Amino acid sequence: MDEVKRKLIQLVHSRHASWKAIYSILKYHTSGNINEETFYDLDHHPRIKQLQRDHLLISAERLIYQYTSQNIHLVTILDDEYPERLKTIYQPPWVLFAKGDLSLLKMNKTLAVVGSRNATEYGFKSIDYLFPLLIEKNTLIVSGLAKGIDAHAHKSAIKLGGNTIGVIAGGFHHLYPKENSKLAEYMMKEQLVLSEYPPETYPAKWHFPMRNRIISGLSEGTLVIEARKKSGSLITADFALNDGRNVFAVPGSILTPDSDGVHYLIQQGAKLIKSPEDILEELGN
Incomplete structure:
Protein backbone atom coordinates (compact mmCIF):
# COMPACT_ATOMS: atom_id res chain seq x y z
CA MET A 1 0.00 0.00 0.00
CA GLN A 70 -17.77 -6.15 4.96
CA ASN A 71 -17.75 -4.97 1.33
CA ILE A 72 -16.71 -1.48 2.41
CA HIS A 73 -14.40 0.37 0.04
CA LEU A 74 -12.04 3.14 1.15
CA VAL A 75 -11.58 5.76 -1.55
CA THR A 76 -8.97 8.34 -0.57
CA ILE A 77 -8.53 11.73 -2.19
CA LEU A 78 -5.36 10.29 -3.76
CA ASP A 79 -7.20 7.48 -5.60
CA ASP A 80 -8.31 7.51 -9.24
CA GLU A 81 -11.84 6.56 -8.16
CA TYR A 82 -12.21 9.78 -6.15
CA PRO A 83 -14.58 12.16 -8.00
CA GLU A 84 -12.76 15.10 -9.54
CA ARG A 85 -15.74 17.36 -8.89
CA LEU A 86 -15.55 16.65 -5.16
CA LYS A 87 -11.90 17.71 -4.96
CA THR A 88 -12.86 21.32 -5.71
CA ILE A 89 -15.22 21.87 -2.74
CA TYR A 90 -14.60 23.45 0.65
CA GLN A 91 -12.74 20.90 2.79
CA PRO A 92 -13.18 17.83 0.56
CA PRO A 93 -13.34 14.58 2.56
CA TRP A 94 -9.94 12.90 2.80
CA VAL A 95 -11.49 9.46 2.61
CA LEU A 96 -14.87 8.24 1.36
CA PHE A 97 -16.22 5.08 2.94
CA ALA A 98 -18.30 3.46 0.20
CA LYS A 99 -20.65 0.51 -0.13
CA GLY A 100 -22.08 -0.40 -3.51
CA ASP A 101 -21.27 0.38 -7.13
CA LEU A 102 -18.16 2.59 -7.25
CA SER A 103 -18.63 3.20 -10.98
CA LEU A 104 -21.41 5.66 -10.07
CA LEU A 105 -18.70 8.04 -8.82
CA LYS A 106 -17.67 8.52 -12.46
CA MET A 107 -21.10 9.47 -13.83
CA ASN A 108 -20.97 12.95 -15.31
CA LYS A 109 -24.57 14.21 -15.25
CA THR A 110 -25.29 14.45 -11.53
CA LEU A 111 -28.11 16.19 -9.66
CA ALA A 112 -28.47 16.64 -5.91
CA VAL A 113 -32.10 16.58 -4.74
CA VAL A 114 -32.93 17.84 -1.26
CA GLY A 115 -35.98 19.09 0.59
CA SER A 116 -38.25 18.82 3.58
CA ARG A 117 -38.27 15.81 5.88
CA ASN A 118 -41.98 16.55 6.33
CA ALA A 119 -42.73 16.64 2.64
CA THR A 120 -46.27 17.07 1.37
CA GLU A 121 -47.99 15.29 -1.50
CA TYR A 122 -47.06 18.28 -3.67
CA GLY A 123 -43.36 17.65 -3.02
CA PHE A 124 -43.65 13.96 -3.88
CA LYS A 125 -45.64 14.69 -7.04
CA SER A 126 -43.03 17.23 -8.12
CA ILE A 127 -40.42 14.48 -8.04
CA ASP A 128 -42.75 12.08 -9.87
CA TYR A 129 -43.23 14.72 -12.58
CA LEU A 130 -39.59 15.74 -13.01
CA PHE A 131 -37.76 12.43 -12.67
CA PRO A 132 -38.87 10.29 -15.66
CA LEU A 133 -37.10 12.47 -18.24
CA LEU A 134 -34.14 13.16 -15.93
CA ILE A 135 -33.57 9.42 -15.46
CA GLU A 136 -34.15 8.75 -19.16
CA LYS A 137 -31.32 11.20 -19.85
CA ASN A 138 -28.99 9.30 -17.47
CA THR A 139 -29.04 11.80 -14.63
CA LEU A 140 -27.57 10.42 -11.41
CA ILE A 141 -29.56 11.45 -8.33
CA VAL A 142 -27.65 12.31 -5.13
CA SER A 143 -29.40 12.82 -1.81
CA GLY A 144 -29.02 12.31 1.93
CA LEU A 145 -31.16 9.24 2.74
CA ALA A 146 -33.26 11.34 5.12
CA LYS A 147 -37.01 10.87 5.34
CA GLY A 148 -39.29 12.93 3.12
CA ILE A 149 -37.93 14.36 -0.13
CA ASP A 150 -34.56 12.55 0.14
CA ALA A 151 -36.05 9.08 0.48
CA HIS A 152 -38.61 9.69 -2.26
CA ALA A 153 -35.88 10.92 -4.61
CA HIS A 154 -33.82 7.74 -4.05
CA LYS A 155 -36.84 5.45 -4.41
CA SER A 156 -38.08 7.20 -7.55
CA ALA A 157 -34.68 6.98 -9.24
CA ILE A 158 -34.53 3.25 -8.46
CA LYS A 159 -38.14 2.62 -9.56
CA LEU A 160 -37.44 4.33 -12.89
CA GLY A 161 -34.35 2.18 -13.49
CA GLY A 162 -31.88 4.97 -12.77
CA ASN A 163 -28.92 5.41 -10.47
CA THR A 164 -28.65 7.12 -7.13
CA ILE A 165 -26.07 7.86 -4.42
CA GLY A 166 -26.93 8.33 -0.76
CA VAL A 167 -24.62 10.32 1.52
CA ILE A 168 -25.09 9.65 5.23
CA ALA A 169 -24.07 11.28 8.48
CA GLY A 170 -22.25 8.95 10.85
CA GLY A 171 -21.04 5.51 9.83
CA PHE A 172 -22.56 2.49 8.10
CA HIS A 173 -23.13 0.59 11.33
CA HIS A 174 -25.37 3.30 12.79
CA LEU A 175 -27.80 4.27 10.04
CA TYR A 176 -30.10 7.24 10.64
CA PRO A 177 -33.04 7.48 10.43
CA LYS A 178 -33.90 3.87 11.26
CA GLU A 179 -36.99 3.98 9.09
CA ASN A 180 -34.78 4.25 6.00
CA SER A 181 -32.42 1.42 6.99
CA LYS A 182 -33.89 -1.04 4.46
CA LEU A 183 -33.59 1.53 1.69
CA ALA A 184 -29.98 2.24 2.68
CA GLU A 185 -29.11 -1.46 2.83
CA TYR A 186 -30.65 -2.02 -0.61
CA MET A 187 -28.66 0.90 -2.02
CA MET A 188 -25.46 -0.48 -0.48
CA LYS A 189 -25.91 -3.52 -2.73
CA GLU A 190 -27.51 -2.14 -5.88
CA GLN A 191 -26.59 1.58 -5.90
CA LEU A 192 -24.04 3.43 -3.73
CA VAL A 193 -23.93 4.82 -0.19
CA LEU A 194 -21.11 7.08 1.02
CA SER A 195 -19.88 8.46 4.32
CA GLU A 196 -16.77 10.35 5.34
CA TYR A 197 -16.87 8.72 8.77
CA PRO A 198 -15.62 5.27 9.82
CA PRO A 199 -18.43 2.66 10.06
CA GLU A 200 -18.58 2.62 13.88
CA THR A 201 -19.20 6.38 14.10
CA TYR A 202 -22.49 7.42 15.67
CA PRO A 203 -24.17 10.30 13.80
CA ALA A 204 -23.71 13.63 15.57
CA LYS A 205 -25.66 16.84 15.00
CA TRP A 206 -22.76 18.56 13.27
CA HIS A 207 -22.29 15.65 10.84
CA PHE A 208 -25.46 16.60 8.95
CA PRO A 209 -24.47 20.05 7.64
CA MET A 210 -21.01 18.68 6.80
CA ARG A 211 -22.67 15.78 4.98
CA ASN A 212 -24.55 18.36 2.87
CA ARG A 213 -21.33 19.74 1.38
CA ILE A 214 -20.63 16.27 -0.06
CA ILE A 215 -24.14 15.98 -1.51
CA SER A 216 -23.75 19.28 -3.37
CA GLY A 217 -20.06 18.65 -4.06
CA LEU A 218 -20.76 15.45 -5.99
CA SER A 219 -23.30 17.24 -8.17
CA GLU A 220 -23.41 19.69 -11.05
CA GLY A 221 -26.50 21.25 -9.55
CA THR A 222 -28.75 21.08 -6.49
CA LEU A 223 -32.54 20.90 -6.77
CA VAL A 224 -34.50 22.08 -3.73
CA ILE A 225 -38.11 20.94 -3.25
CA GLU A 226 -40.15 22.16 -0.27
CA ALA A 227 -37.78 23.77 2.22
CA ARG A 228 -38.44 26.18 5.03
CA LYS A 229 -36.34 29.29 5.56
CA LYS A 230 -34.15 27.63 8.19
CA SER A 231 -33.42 24.12 6.93
CA GLY A 232 -30.61 21.79 5.98
CA SER A 233 -31.69 22.09 2.36
CA LEU A 234 -30.68 25.73 2.32
CA ILE A 235 -27.31 24.78 3.81
CA THR A 236 -26.85 22.39 0.88
CA ALA A 237 -27.83 25.14 -1.55
CA ASP A 238 -25.35 27.53 0.09
CA PHE A 239 -22.55 24.99 -0.34
CA ALA A 240 -23.53 24.60 -4.00
CA LEU A 241 -23.47 28.36 -4.56
CA ASN A 242 -20.13 28.74 -2.78
CA ASP A 243 -18.67 26.01 -4.99
CA GLY A 244 -20.00 27.64 -8.16
CA ARG A 245 -22.66 25.04 -8.87
CA ASN A 246 -26.21 25.48 -10.19
CA VAL A 247 -29.10 25.82 -7.74
CA PHE A 248 -32.60 24.90 -8.88
CA ALA A 249 -35.82 25.48 -6.96
CA VAL A 250 -39.37 24.16 -7.39
CA PRO A 251 -41.80 26.93 -6.35
CA GLY A 252 -44.55 26.09 -3.89
CA SER A 253 -47.57 27.66 -2.25
CA ILE A 254 -47.20 31.16 -0.79
CA LEU A 255 -49.90 30.30 1.77
CA THR A 256 -47.75 27.96 3.90
CA PRO A 257 -44.18 28.17 5.24
CA ASP A 258 -43.26 24.84 3.58
CA SER A 259 -41.68 26.59 0.60
CA ASP A 260 -40.44 29.81 2.19
CA GLY A 261 -36.86 28.63 1.80
CA VAL A 262 -37.39 27.71 -1.85
CA HIS A 263 -38.91 31.11 -2.62
CA TYR A 264 -36.00 32.79 -0.84
CA LEU A 265 -33.57 30.89 -3.09
CA ILE A 266 -35.50 32.01 -6.19
CA GLN A 267 -35.37 35.61 -4.99
CA GLN A 268 -31.60 35.20 -4.56
CA GLY A 269 -31.19 33.97 -8.14
CA ALA A 270 -31.83 30.21 -8.09
CA LYS A 271 -33.39 28.94 -11.28
CA LEU A 272 -37.15 28.40 -11.01
CA ILE A 273 -38.00 24.90 -12.22
CA LYS A 274 -41.25 24.15 -14.03
CA SER A 275 -40.14 21.17 -16.12
CA PRO A 276 -37.31 18.60 -16.33
CA GLU A 277 -36.03 20.41 -19.42
CA ASP A 278 -35.30 23.44 -17.23
CA ILE A 279 -32.77 21.28 -15.36
CA LEU A 280 -31.39 19.29 -18.27
CA GLU A 281 -30.42 22.38 -20.24
CA GLU A 282 -28.03 23.29 -17.40
CA LEU A 283 -26.52 19.83 -16.83
CA GLY A 284 -23.70 18.28 -18.81
CA ASN A 285 -22.71 21.59 -20.37
Whole structure:
Protein backbone atom coordinates (compact mmCIF):
# COMPACT_ATOMS: atom_id res chain seq x y z
CA MET A 1 0.00 0.00 0.00
CA ASP A 2 1.21 3.50 -0.80
CA GLU A 3 2.67 5.06 2.36
CA VAL A 4 0.76 8.34 2.03
CA LYS A 5 -2.53 6.49 1.61
CA ARG A 6 -1.77 4.25 4.57
CA LYS A 7 -1.10 7.23 6.81
CA LEU A 8 -4.18 9.02 5.55
CA ILE A 9 -6.33 6.04 6.51
CA GLN A 10 -4.77 6.00 9.96
CA LEU A 11 -5.39 9.71 10.41
CA VAL A 12 -9.10 9.64 9.55
CA HIS A 13 -9.55 6.92 12.18
CA SER A 14 -7.95 9.05 14.87
CA ARG A 15 -10.40 10.95 17.05
CA HIS A 16 -7.79 13.68 17.43
CA ALA A 17 -7.35 14.34 13.71
CA SER A 18 -9.48 17.22 12.45
CA TRP A 19 -9.68 18.07 8.76
CA LYS A 20 -7.25 20.93 9.30
CA ALA A 21 -4.82 18.74 11.26
CA ILE A 22 -4.69 16.24 8.40
CA TYR A 23 -4.24 19.09 5.94
CA SER A 24 -1.31 20.45 7.94
CA ILE A 25 0.39 17.07 7.99
CA LEU A 26 -0.12 16.45 4.26
CA LYS A 27 0.99 19.97 3.37
CA TYR A 28 4.14 19.51 5.44
CA HIS A 29 4.98 16.43 3.39
CA THR A 30 4.18 17.70 -0.09
CA SER A 31 7.21 15.89 -1.49
CA GLY A 32 5.43 12.59 -0.93
CA ASN A 33 8.56 11.08 0.64
CA ILE A 34 6.85 10.03 3.85
CA ASN A 35 8.35 7.55 6.24
CA GLU A 36 7.82 6.48 9.85
CA GLU A 37 10.41 8.93 11.17
CA THR A 38 9.20 12.08 9.40
CA PHE A 39 5.44 11.70 9.04
CA TYR A 40 4.61 13.24 12.40
CA ASP A 41 7.54 15.65 12.53
CA LEU A 42 5.27 18.63 13.24
CA ASP A 43 6.23 19.67 16.75
CA HIS A 44 4.37 22.96 16.41
CA HIS A 45 1.01 21.24 15.87
CA PRO A 46 -1.05 21.21 19.12
CA ARG A 47 -2.34 17.66 18.68
CA ILE A 48 0.69 15.97 17.21
CA LYS A 49 1.60 13.97 20.35
CA GLN A 50 -1.94 12.58 20.54
CA LEU A 51 -1.80 11.69 16.85
CA GLN A 52 1.49 9.93 17.38
CA ARG A 53 -0.06 7.79 20.13
CA ASP A 54 -3.11 7.03 17.96
CA HIS A 55 -0.80 6.01 15.14
CA LEU A 56 0.70 3.25 17.28
CA LEU A 57 -2.77 1.76 17.88
CA ILE A 58 -4.20 1.97 14.34
CA SER A 59 -3.23 -0.51 11.64
CA ALA A 60 -4.31 0.53 8.14
CA GLU A 61 -3.77 -3.01 6.86
CA ARG A 62 -6.02 -4.49 9.56
CA LEU A 63 -8.71 -1.88 8.87
CA ILE A 64 -8.69 -2.51 5.13
CA TYR A 65 -8.88 -6.28 5.69
CA GLN A 66 -11.80 -5.79 8.06
CA TYR A 67 -13.64 -3.43 5.70
CA THR A 68 -13.04 -5.64 2.69
CA SER A 69 -14.78 -8.50 4.50
CA GLN A 70 -17.77 -6.15 4.96
CA ASN A 71 -17.75 -4.97 1.33
CA ILE A 72 -16.71 -1.48 2.41
CA HIS A 73 -14.40 0.37 0.04
CA LEU A 74 -12.04 3.14 1.15
CA VAL A 75 -11.58 5.76 -1.55
CA THR A 76 -8.97 8.34 -0.57
CA ILE A 77 -8.53 11.73 -2.19
CA LEU A 78 -5.36 10.29 -3.76
CA ASP A 79 -7.20 7.48 -5.60
CA ASP A 80 -8.31 7.51 -9.24
CA GLU A 81 -11.84 6.56 -8.16
CA TYR A 82 -12.21 9.78 -6.15
CA PRO A 83 -14.58 12.16 -8.00
CA GLU A 84 -12.76 15.10 -9.54
CA ARG A 85 -15.74 17.36 -8.89
CA LEU A 86 -15.55 16.65 -5.16
CA LYS A 87 -11.90 17.71 -4.96
CA THR A 88 -12.86 21.32 -5.71
CA ILE A 89 -15.22 21.87 -2.74
CA TYR A 90 -14.60 23.45 0.65
CA GLN A 91 -12.74 20.90 2.79
CA PRO A 92 -13.18 17.83 0.56
CA PRO A 93 -13.34 14.58 2.56
CA TRP A 94 -9.94 12.90 2.80
CA VAL A 95 -11.49 9.46 2.61
CA LEU A 96 -14.87 8.24 1.36
CA PHE A 97 -16.22 5.08 2.94
CA ALA A 98 -18.30 3.46 0.20
CA LYS A 99 -20.65 0.51 -0.13
CA GLY A 100 -22.08 -0.40 -3.51
CA ASP A 101 -21.27 0.38 -7.13
CA LEU A 102 -18.16 2.59 -7.25
CA SER A 103 -18.63 3.20 -10.98
CA LEU A 104 -21.41 5.66 -10.07
CA LEU A 105 -18.70 8.04 -8.82
CA LYS A 106 -17.67 8.52 -12.46
CA MET A 107 -21.10 9.47 -13.83
CA ASN A 108 -20.97 12.95 -15.31
CA LYS A 109 -24.57 14.21 -15.25
CA THR A 110 -25.29 14.45 -11.53
CA LEU A 111 -28.11 16.19 -9.66
CA ALA A 112 -28.47 16.64 -5.91
CA VAL A 113 -32.10 16.58 -4.74
CA VAL A 114 -32.93 17.84 -1.26
CA GLY A 115 -35.98 19.09 0.59
CA SER A 116 -38.25 18.82 3.58
CA ARG A 117 -38.27 15.81 5.88
CA ASN A 118 -41.98 16.55 6.33
CA ALA A 119 -42.73 16.64 2.64
CA THR A 120 -46.27 17.07 1.37
CA GLU A 121 -47.99 15.29 -1.50
CA TYR A 122 -47.06 18.28 -3.67
CA GLY A 123 -43.36 17.65 -3.02
CA PHE A 124 -43.65 13.96 -3.88
CA LYS A 125 -45.64 14.69 -7.04
CA SER A 126 -43.03 17.23 -8.12
CA ILE A 127 -40.42 14.48 -8.04
CA ASP A 128 -42.75 12.08 -9.87
CA TYR A 129 -43.23 14.72 -12.58
CA LEU A 130 -39.59 15.74 -13.01
CA PHE A 131 -37.76 12.43 -12.67
CA PRO A 132 -38.87 10.29 -15.66
CA LEU A 133 -37.10 12.47 -18.24
CA LEU A 134 -34.14 13.16 -15.93
CA ILE A 135 -33.57 9.42 -15.46
CA GLU A 136 -34.15 8.75 -19.16
CA LYS A 137 -31.32 11.20 -19.85
CA ASN A 138 -28.99 9.30 -17.47
CA THR A 139 -29.04 11.80 -14.63
CA LEU A 140 -27.57 10.42 -11.41
CA ILE A 141 -29.56 11.45 -8.33
CA VAL A 142 -27.65 12.31 -5.13
CA SER A 143 -29.40 12.82 -1.81
CA GLY A 144 -29.02 12.31 1.93
CA LEU A 145 -31.16 9.24 2.74
CA ALA A 146 -33.26 11.34 5.12
CA LYS A 147 -37.01 10.87 5.34
CA GLY A 148 -39.29 12.93 3.12
CA ILE A 149 -37.93 14.36 -0.13
CA ASP A 150 -34.56 12.55 0.14
CA ALA A 151 -36.05 9.08 0.48
CA HIS A 152 -38.61 9.69 -2.26
CA ALA A 153 -35.88 10.92 -4.61
CA HIS A 154 -33.82 7.74 -4.05
CA LYS A 155 -36.84 5.45 -4.41
CA SER A 156 -38.08 7.20 -7.55
CA ALA A 157 -34.68 6.98 -9.24
CA ILE A 158 -34.53 3.25 -8.46
CA LYS A 159 -38.14 2.62 -9.56
CA LEU A 160 -37.44 4.33 -12.89
CA GLY A 161 -34.35 2.18 -13.49
CA GLY A 162 -31.88 4.97 -12.77
CA ASN A 163 -28.92 5.41 -10.47
CA THR A 164 -28.65 7.12 -7.13
CA ILE A 165 -26.07 7.86 -4.42
CA GLY A 166 -26.93 8.33 -0.76
CA VAL A 167 -24.62 10.32 1.52
CA ILE A 168 -25.09 9.65 5.23
CA ALA A 169 -24.07 11.28 8.48
CA GLY A 170 -22.25 8.95 10.85
CA GLY A 171 -21.04 5.51 9.83
CA PHE A 172 -22.56 2.49 8.10
CA HIS A 173 -23.13 0.59 11.33
CA HIS A 174 -25.37 3.30 12.79
CA LEU A 175 -27.80 4.27 10.04
CA TYR A 176 -30.10 7.24 10.64
CA PRO A 177 -33.04 7.48 10.43
CA LYS A 178 -33.90 3.87 11.26
CA GLU A 179 -36.99 3.98 9.09
CA ASN A 180 -34.78 4.25 6.00
CA SER A 181 -32.42 1.42 6.99
CA LYS A 182 -33.89 -1.04 4.46
CA LEU A 183 -33.59 1.53 1.69
CA ALA A 184 -29.98 2.24 2.68
CA GLU A 185 -29.11 -1.46 2.83
CA TYR A 186 -30.65 -2.02 -0.61
CA MET A 187 -28.66 0.90 -2.02
CA MET A 188 -25.46 -0.48 -0.48
CA LYS A 189 -25.91 -3.52 -2.73
CA GLU A 190 -27.51 -2.14 -5.88
CA GLN A 191 -26.59 1.58 -5.90
CA LEU A 192 -24.04 3.43 -3.73
CA VAL A 193 -23.93 4.82 -0.19
CA LEU A 194 -21.11 7.08 1.02
CA SER A 195 -19.88 8.46 4.32
CA GLU A 196 -16.77 10.35 5.34
CA TYR A 197 -16.87 8.72 8.77
CA PRO A 198 -15.62 5.27 9.82
CA PRO A 199 -18.43 2.66 10.06
CA GLU A 200 -18.58 2.62 13.88
CA THR A 201 -19.20 6.38 14.10
CA TYR A 202 -22.49 7.42 15.67
CA PRO A 203 -24.17 10.30 13.80
CA ALA A 204 -23.71 13.63 15.57
CA LYS A 205 -25.66 16.84 15.00
CA TRP A 206 -22.76 18.56 13.27
CA HIS A 207 -22.29 15.65 10.84
CA PHE A 208 -25.46 16.60 8.95
CA PRO A 209 -24.47 20.05 7.64
CA MET A 210 -21.01 18.68 6.80
CA ARG A 211 -22.67 15.78 4.98
CA ASN A 212 -24.55 18.36 2.87
CA ARG A 213 -21.33 19.74 1.38
CA ILE A 214 -20.63 16.27 -0.06
CA ILE A 215 -24.14 15.98 -1.51
CA SER A 216 -23.75 19.28 -3.37
CA GLY A 217 -20.06 18.65 -4.06
CA LEU A 218 -20.76 15.45 -5.99
CA SER A 219 -23.30 17.24 -8.17
CA GLU A 220 -23.41 19.69 -11.05
CA GLY A 221 -26.50 21.25 -9.55
CA THR A 222 -28.75 21.08 -6.49
CA LEU A 223 -32.54 20.90 -6.77
CA VAL A 224 -34.50 22.08 -3.73
CA ILE A 225 -38.11 20.94 -3.25
CA GLU A 226 -40.15 22.16 -0.27
CA ALA A 227 -37.78 23.77 2.22
CA ARG A 228 -38.44 26.18 5.03
CA LYS A 229 -36.34 29.29 5.56
CA LYS A 230 -34.15 27.63 8.19
CA SER A 231 -33.42 24.12 6.93
CA GLY A 232 -30.61 21.79 5.98
CA SER A 233 -31.69 22.09 2.36
CA LEU A 234 -30.68 25.73 2.32
CA ILE A 235 -27.31 24.78 3.81
CA THR A 236 -26.85 22.39 0.88
CA ALA A 237 -27.83 25.14 -1.55
CA ASP A 238 -25.35 27.53 0.09
CA PHE A 239 -22.55 24.99 -0.34
CA ALA A 240 -23.53 24.60 -4.00
CA LEU A 241 -23.47 28.36 -4.56
CA ASN A 242 -20.13 28.74 -2.78
CA ASP A 243 -18.67 26.01 -4.99
CA GLY A 244 -20.00 27.64 -8.16
CA ARG A 245 -22.66 25.04 -8.87
CA ASN A 246 -26.21 25.48 -10.19
CA VAL A 247 -29.10 25.82 -7.74
CA PHE A 248 -32.60 24.90 -8.88
CA ALA A 249 -35.82 25.48 -6.96
CA VAL A 250 -39.37 24.16 -7.39
CA PRO A 251 -41.80 26.93 -6.35
CA GLY A 252 -44.55 26.09 -3.89
CA SER A 253 -47.57 27.66 -2.25
CA ILE A 254 -47.20 31.16 -0.79
CA LEU A 255 -49.90 30.30 1.77
CA THR A 256 -47.75 27.96 3.90
CA PRO A 257 -44.18 28.17 5.24
CA ASP A 258 -43.26 24.84 3.58
CA SER A 259 -41.68 26.59 0.60
CA ASP A 260 -40.44 29.81 2.19
CA GLY A 261 -36.86 28.63 1.80
CA VAL A 262 -37.39 27.71 -1.85
CA HIS A 263 -38.91 31.11 -2.62
CA TYR A 264 -36.00 32.79 -0.84
CA LEU A 265 -33.57 30.89 -3.09
CA ILE A 266 -35.50 32.01 -6.19
CA GLN A 267 -35.37 35.61 -4.99
CA GLN A 268 -31.60 35.20 -4.56
CA GLY A 269 -31.19 33.97 -8.14
CA ALA A 270 -31.83 30.21 -8.09
CA LYS A 271 -33.39 28.94 -11.28
CA LEU A 272 -37.15 28.40 -11.01
CA ILE A 273 -38.00 24.90 -12.22
CA LYS A 274 -41.25 24.15 -14.03
CA SER A 275 -40.14 21.17 -16.12
CA PRO A 276 -37.31 18.60 -16.33
CA GLU A 277 -36.03 20.41 -19.42
CA ASP A 278 -35.30 23.44 -17.23
CA ILE A 279 -32.77 21.28 -15.36
CA LEU A 280 -31.39 19.29 -18.27
CA GLU A 281 -30.42 22.38 -20.24
CA GLU A 282 -28.03 23.29 -17.40
CA LEU A 283 -26.52 19.83 -16.83
CA GLY A 284 -23.70 18.28 -18.81
CA ASN A 285 -22.71 21.59 -20.37
